[in-house]
Amino acid sequence: MIPHTDGALRMLSQRLMTQLLPDLKSLYSMSDGALIGLLINAIADETAEGIQRRLDDIAEMKLIFIAGEALLSSRDKEVISAELSSYRLADVNDQHDALTRILISLHQKTEDKEIEALNQSIWAYLRRHSQRHKITAVP
Amino acid sequence: MITTDQVKIAAAQYLAEKWDTPVTVSDVEKIFGGASRETYKLTLEVDGETRGVILRRDPPSSLIDTERHLEYGAYDRIYPTDIPVPEPLFLENSTDFLEQPFSIMAAIENPMSDVAPLSEEQKQKIGKQKYNLLGCLAAKDPLALKFDEIMTVPDIASTAREQLAYWQGVINDDEIHPQPIAQAAIRWLAANLPPPAQKISIVHGDYRTGNFLFNDQAQITAILDWEMCHLGDPLEDLAWSLDPLWSGEDLELAGRLIPHGQAIQIWCEASGLSCNEQALKWWRIFVSVKAVAIWISSSENFEQGEGKDSILAMAGWVMTDRQNRILLDYFSPEVMS
Numbered sequence: 001m002i003p004h005t006d007g008a009l010r011m012l013s014q015r016l017m018t019q020l021l022p023d024l025k026s027l028y029s030m031s032d033g034a035l036i037g038l039l040i041n042a043i044a045d046e047t048a049e050g051i052q053r054r055l056d057d058i059a060e061m062k063l064i065f066i067a068g069e070a071l072l073s074s075r076d077k078e079v080i081s082a083e084l085s086s087y088r089l090a091d092v093n094d095q096h097d098a099l100t101r102i103l104i105s106l107h108q109k110t111e112d113k114e115i116e117a118l119n120q121s122i123w124a125y126l127r128r129h130s131q132r133h134k135i136t137a138v139p
Numbered sequence: 140m141i142t143t144d145q146v147k148i149a150a151a152q153y154l155a156e157k158w159d160t161p162v163t164v165s166d167v168e169k170i171f172g173g174a175s176r177e178t179y180k181l182t183l184e185v186d187g188e189t190r191g192v193i194l195r196r197d198p199p200s201s202l203i204d205t206e207r208h209l210e211y212g213a214y215d216r217i218y219p220t221d222i223p224v225p226e227p228l229f230l231e232n233s234t235d236f237l238e239q240p241f242s243i244m245a246a247i248e249n250p251m252s253d254v255a256p257l258s259e260e261q262k263q264k265i266g267k268q269k270y271n272l273l274g275c276l277a278a279k280d281p282l283a284l285k286f287d288e289i290m291t292v293p294d295i296a297s298t299a300r301e302q303l304a305y306w307q308g309v310i311n312d313d314e315i316h317p318q319p320i321a322q323a324a325i326r327w328l329a330a331n332l333p334p335p336a337q338k339i340s341i342v343h344g345d346y347r348t349g350n351f352l353f354n355d356q357a358q359i360t361a362i363l364d365w366e367m368c369h370l371g372d373p374l375e376d377l378a379w380s381l382d383p384l385w386s387g388e389d390l391e392l393a394g395r396l397i398p399h400g401q402a403i404q405i406w407c408e409a410s411g412l413s414c415n416e417q418a419l420k421w422w423r424i425f426v427s428v429k430a431v432a433i434w435i436s437s438s439e440n441f442e443q444g445e446g447k448d449s450i451l452a453m454a455g456w457v458m459t460d461r462q463n464r465i466l467l468d469y470f471s472p473e474v475m476s
Contacts, residue, residue, distance in 0.1 A: 031171035035449040042457065093316070100317040107323055123470065126320055130464050138457045 009044035013037045041137035051089055053132050054096045058084075060125050061099045064106070068118050071109045076102045141196070141238060143167045146179050149236045150194055154243070157229055160186055171450075176207075176366075180246060191246030193225065197239040198446060207232075211242050212289035213341075213365040220284070222276055223361050247361045250352040254395050255387075261357040266396030267405055268359045269351065273380065274409020277340045277373035286341060290369055296335040298371040303328050303425060309432040313439040320463045321431045323470065324424055333418040336372035344368050346376045347385045348394030374414070377406055378422035383465050384430065384458070427466045434459040 017037040024030050065072060065080050072080070079098050085091045103122065110119035147164045154162040166182040176195035183190050197207060207230065214227040226245040234240065254262060281287065293301055307325050310318060344367025352361045381402065385394045393402040403414050438455020440446040468474065 026169065028169040028171045032449050035453055039449060039452055039456075097316050100319055104317055104319045104322050107319065108326060111326060120472070122319075123323075123467075123472075126323075127467055127471075130320070130460075130467055133460065134464070135457050135460045138453070 006044040006048035009040050009047065013040035013044070016040070038138045042135050045135070045137050051087060051092050054092045056132060057129050058092075058096055058099060060128065061103055064103065064118070064121060064125060065099075067121065068106050068110070068115075071106055071113075071115075072102070076105070141177075143169055143179070146194065146196075146237065147181070150179075150181055150192075150243075151183075153229075153231065153236045154183065154185075154192075158185065165189070176241075191248075192228065193244045193246050194241055195244070196237050196241040198448075207240055207242060207366075209289055209368060210366040213286075213368040214244065216284045216286060216289075217341075217362075217365070220279065222272055222279075223359060224365070225361050225363070247352050249354055250360065251354065252349055252352055254348055257357070262392075262396045264357040265353055265359060266393065266402065269348070269380075269394065269396060270402045270405035271409045272359065272362065273343075273346055273376055274406040274412075276343065277338075277376065277406070277410040277412060279341055281339060281341045281370050284341070286370060292339060292370055295339055298336050298339065299333050299421070299425070300329075302371060302375070302429075303332075306425075306429045306432040309436055310428075313432070313436045315435065315439055315442055318431065318435065318463075320466050320470075321428055324428050324466050327470070328421065328425055328428065331421060333372075333374075333421040334415065336374070337412050338373065339370050340373035340376075342369050342371045342373065342375050344376070344379075346380045347382070348380075348396060349385070372422065373410060373412060374419055374422045375426065377403065377414070378419060379426040379429075381423060382426055382430065383468075384461060424466070424469050427462055427469065430462045431459060431466070434462060 014037075017034060021030050021033045021037070024033060062080060065076075069077075079102060082095070082098075084095055103125075107119065107122045109115075110122065144167075147167045150167070151162050151164045163184040164181050165184055166180075168180045170178040170180055170193075177198050179194045179196070181192050181194055183192060211227055211230040214224050217224045218226055225247055227242065228245060229243045230240075231237075231242070232240045254265065257265070281292070286292075303325065310321055310325075343362065343365060345364050346362075350362065350364045351359050352363065353359045381393050381399055383390050386392055387395050389395060391398055393399050396402075397405075403419075406412075407414055434454045437446070437451040438459065441448075441451040441455055
């Protein structure tokens with residue numbers, strides 16, 4: 001059997017919140033447990049979508065780097081062209097972080113050199129990124 | 140990890156020594172949400188009377204890296220004034236009693252902090268008091284209250300720059316992942332510093348709905364959580380209180396209570412200060428950056444295993460997400476143009 005991890009996490013969260021928490025005696029434990037239940041739901045979403053969201057970010061950042069190529073160092077270009085070593089979340093995260101650091105530097109250069117179009121395309125990416133990663137499982 | 144039974148025994152022994160009379164702790168309850176300190180409500184029997192106290196114990200890790208003596212010192216200096224705070228009783232710096240330092244304050248009778256169930260009339264009443272008290276705090280002379288004995292007095296012209304440098308440092312030191320939105324905001328803040336503060340005031344540092352108590356008559360009875368108290372530009376507190384993070388669904392209301400314009404007007408009248416629109420805009424963006432710093436700091440604590448409370452994970456992940464979206468709204472083309 002291959003478990004559907006996100007679905008399993010949501011079921012466990014539901015069981016925690018609806019069946020186990022009401023039996024707890026302390027208000028502190030109930031509040032703590034309810035927060036843990038909500039976080040498990042957010043982790044379920046991340047398990048289902050997290051890698052794809054990061055891959056979408058990476059693809060979009062690479063398009064921005066093509067537009068801003070003249071502002072990148074040779075070291076930046078090496079990092080950008082490196083292949084993803086695996087689809088494990090940790091490896092995808094590492095590449096995402098490395099590219100985000102280059103994006104921050106590029107963003108600053110667009111401000112210093114007043115390259116408005118590229119600057120605005122980075123802001124637009126940050127808005128799409130933020131929307132893509134928006135946590136909806138916790139009210 | 141310490142149990143409530145350990146707290147009960149140690150607190151009874153400690154208070155009996157301090158008051159030189161037998162003390163029985165008849166009830167102890169750990170309070171959820173005290174992210175910077177573990178918080179317990181204790182019911183005591185002393186000399187035939189029942190009284191409540193709040194014990195705040197340093198955890199191995201907290202949301203806010205603060206010095207406990209600053210917080211206790213702030214309570215101590217504010218308590219005699221017209222700003223309501225719980226009476227500070229003891230500050231214990233040793234680890235002999237509860238393995239960590241702790242402080243004890245008098246408990247407030249019948250406390251309420253959730254404004255959601257209140258009527259519109261009650262929200263108006265509390266909102267007016269909230270901003271009147273904040274204005275009164277801004278008007279006070281920190282030197283007359285001897286705040287300079289417990290914290291640095293910043294230069295009036297550089298307090299904004301110093302605050303920005305401090306919280307930028309927290310982000311750089313504690314970030315687990317790079318923060319492109321906060322970094323862009325920091326660059327904007329550095330390039331657009333506000334005019335010098337009108338005066339150096341006592342800044343509560345976390346003045347928001349949820350950090351004060353009120354009674355069933357909708358009277359504010361205590362302002363809590365002074366752990367981020369410092370001296371600086373009074374607009375910082377006003378800006379923090381107006382942050383959309385505290386507004387819930389209704390972004391028009393400051394802290395889910397009264398409209399922003401009304402809040403600002405009450406604050407100006409009570410403080411005798413003006414509210415420069417550009418300066419307030421700077422401080423509103425600044426407090427969002429400061430909030431990101433606090434949230435990612437808690438995230439770092441959680442990831443490093445220094446703190447295991449679910450609220451640290453919640454702050455580090457969910458609140459960073461929300462705060463970044465707030466910052467993005469500030470930098471949207473419509474707003475910036």
